Amino acid sequence: MEQKILNLLSLCLEAKKQGVNVFFNYSPHVQSIRIHIYKDCNYEALSPDELPDRLVDEDIYIDYSEELVCSQIDRVINAINKIILEKSGGMGNGK
Structure with missing residues (x-):
């Protein structure tokens, strides 16, 4: 599971290079x-x-069952990859 968490953090750093700000808080x-x-928005227009x-807004409690944690991490990784693809103008395959 530790490697999955490190992969998630690495993807967050890669997303930034692609113009997607992913906040990772441990x-x-x-x-x-x-x-x-x-979401992208006009931040100056916000109060x-x-x-x-x-x-994406996901809390992952890493002391829960490994199966649940890995499932949550996979879901977040898929969501980040989809957002990166959409941001880059790519066409996803629906997964």
């Missing part, structure tokens, strides 16, 4: 990873207490 005291990606909508 909270060791509760053994959780929080991933979120905001100071307003946040843009999120495309």
Whole structure:
């Protein structure tokens, strides 16, 4: 599972190179990873207490069952890859 988490972090760093800001927050005291990606928007038009909508907002508690954690990580990885593909103008295959 550790390798999957490292792969997820690596993908977050790669996404930034592709113009997609993925927020990866690790909270060791509760053994959780929080991933979120905001929709592109006009940030200047938002009020100071307003946040843009999120495309991805996932909490992964890594001390849960390995099967559940791996499934959540795979779902997030697929979502990030889809957003990168859409951002680059690519045509996805629906997966």
